[in-house]
Amino acid sequence: MYIANQNELESFTKRAKESSVLAIDTEFLREKTYYARLCLLQIATDSETVIVDPFAIDDLSVLAPLLEDESIVKLFHAGGQDLEILYREIGILPKPIFDTQIAAALLGHTQQIGYAALVYAECGVQLKKVDSFTDWSRRPLSQSQLEYAADDVVYLPRIYASMHAALEEKGRLHWLDQDFEALSDPKRFETDERERYRRLKRVSQLSRKQLSAAREVAAWRELEAQRRDLPRKWIVTDEQIVEACKREARTIDELFMVRGIGDKIGTKDARTIVSLIAKGLDAPKETWPETDRNSRNERNVDAELDLMCALVRLRAKENGVAFPTLASHDDLAKVARGYTEGIDLLRGWRRALVGAELLELLAGNLTLSLDKGVLKVTETSQ
Template sequence: MSKPNVPVPVWLTSNETLAAACKDWLHEEFLALDTEFVRTTTFYPKAGLVQVASSKGCFLIDPLSISDWSAFTDVLQAESVTKVFHACLEDLEVCRQLTGAVPSPLADSQLAAAMVGLGASLGFQKIIAALLSIELDKEETRSNWLARPLTEEQVQYAVADVYYLRKIWPMLVGQLQQLQRTDWLAEDCARTVEEASETDVPGNYYRRVKLAWKLRPQEQHVLQQLVVWRELQARERDVPRNKIIDDNSLWNIARYKPKAKDQLNRSGLKPEMIRRDGNTVLAVMREAMEDEKDLWPAVLDKPLSPDAGQLLKDIKQIVVNRAEALNIPPEILARKKPLEALVRSGWKTGRYFLPDTLSGWRKNEIGDVLLAHLNQSASEPECS
C-alpha cells in the first residue's frame, strides 16, 4: 500500500481569484469537490474550506475570505460540468448555505462504488485503497477547519480528498458503463439534488420523533407544533435542536401535558431550559390543544400487523436475492421504508402500488417482481 503524494494547491482567498478560477472551471467536463466544516455547537454548518480538483490542479477556497460566491454558484449550476463528491449530503448542505445553490448535475462516488459492486457506504479511505492501493490518513477529519492558518497536515488531507477523487472518478465511470448502470447513478443523483433543493417543511419533522405514532391524534398535533417551534428556534439561535429541547422531552410534554413550569422537569427538561423557554413551551402546547381537528395532521401509521410484517420480510428476502444476483448491496436496490410503504399501499385493498422511490431503474430491476409477488399473495385466502 502506497502513501499519498499530492500536489501543492492553489489558494483562492479573494473574490477576484475565485472568479478567475471559476471562469476556467466552466470549461471542465467534471470537477472533484469536497468541503470541510465545523458543526459542533451550531445548527448550520460553518464552512472552513472548499476543495476543487480540475484538470489543471487542486484549489483550496477559503470561505472566511470570500464574500462574493456568484461565480462559484454559476459553476455549481453549470449543466455542462459534472460535480463529483463522495458521500455528498453534508457537502450539499454546505454549498447551499454558502451560495444558495445545490450542485447540479451531481455525481456521488460512494453511490457509484456501491453500484459497481465495491460495497455499501464505503468511506473514501477504503475506496482509494481498493482502486489505487493508496493509504490515506483520515486523522484530520474532525480537526478545527475554522482555525487559521491551517496546519500542513490539514492542507495535505484536504487536497488528497479531491486529488484522488478526480483520479478514481473515470475508473468508476468505466465500470458503470461496462455494467450499463450509468443511468442508475444519474437517476439517483438527480433525485438527491431534487430532495436537497426542496424547501424544508418544519411541520413534517415531528414524524422523526421516536414512538410519535403511539400518541393520540390530538397529542400528535401538539407534538407537531412543539417540534415546529423548536425547529424555528434552533435556526434562529443557530444551535443544535437538542440544545433547545430534546425529542424525548417533547414527546413527554405532548403525552402528559404539564400544566405549570414546575411540572416540566418531569418531562425531562433541564432547569436552564425551563427557566429560558418553559412559559413559551406551555403556551405552544396549550394553543395546539385548542386547535380544531381540521388542523391536526394525518395520524401516523402504526407498526405493521404480524401478517403484514411477515409479508415485508418476504419481499425483503426477494430484494436480497436480486441484489446478490446484481452484485450490489440490498439497500441500494430497495431500502426498508419504500418496502414498508409498498406493503401498506395495498394491505387492506389487495391493490399494491410502487412508491416513487421504487420507480425508474428500480422498477425494472425489482419493483415489478415485488408487485407480482404481492398481487399473488393478495389472491391467496390467508391474505385476502
C-alpha cells in the same frame, strides 16, 4: 493551491471552465450552530486541486456559473451535506451531479461505503486519518491539514473515470440519472417546521392528541433554533418535548417537572411552551396528526416479506448491487401491503431489476423453490 483572496478565486474559476469535471468537498463545523459553518471548500479539476478559504473570500457566488455549467460534471462522495452548504452559501445547487458513494453500490461495493475505503478499493491508496477530527475553523492551517483536505477531492476524478467506464460496460450508466437529479432539487433542503415533530426521538410514545401538542412545540423550537442559529437541542431536547407533551403540561410548574428543562429555558420561553402545548391539546380532534403506527393496524406481511427478501437477495447478488440499495425494508413492506405510489422500488432501474418481479410474486404468478441449494424463480402456469 491555497486560495485566500477574491482575485485568486476568480482566476481559478476562469481556468476551471475548461475542465470536464469539478470534484467538490467541504469542511465545516456544526456542533454549536443550527446552520453549518463552512470552513474550507476543496475543489479539483482535470488538472489542479485548490483549497478555498471562505473566511478570506468576499464573495463565493463567483463559483455559481461553474456549478451551473452543465458541460462540467460535479463530483461528490456522500454529498448531501456539501450540497446543503453550497445551497446556503452560494444560493444554487450544482448540475449535473455524480455521487461516487451512490454509484459504488451499483458496482458491488458495500452500501454507503466511506470515501477512504473507496479510494483504497479504486486507487490502492491508504489515506491518512490524522486530521479527521481537526477544528477546521482555526487558522493558520498546517501543511498536514491542507494535504488531508486536498485528499478529499484529489482522487474523485480518477474514481469517476473508472466508475463511468464500469457503469457503461454494464449498461448501467443512466440507471442513476433520477437519483442524481434528485440531489439537485432545492426541495431537499427546504424545511417545514410543522413536520419536524415526526422526527422527534421517542415520538411514538405519544397519542394523537399529544402529537398535536408536540407539533406546536417542535415547530416553535425549529424557528427559534434558526433565529438564534443554535442547535435544536440547545433550545430544548427531543426527549424534553416528548415528555412535556406526554405529561400534557399546561402550567410552568408542570413543565418544570420535566427533567432538565428548567436549566435550559427561562420563564418567557416556558410560558410560550405551555401555551403551545395547550393550543395543541385543545385543537379540534380532526386536526390532530395521524400516528405513524399504521403498519401495526394493517395485516401481517411477514410471510410475504420473507419471500420478497429471498428474491431481492438473489437479484442483488446476480447484479452485484448492495441489497439495501436495491430495496429498502420500508419499500418492501409497503409493496407487500399493496402500495404502489411513490415507492423507489417500483421506479426506474430498481423496477427493472426486481420491482416488477416482486409484483408478479405477490400476485401468485411466480414461485420460488430450491434446486440443489440454489433458489429458482418459476412462472406459474395459468
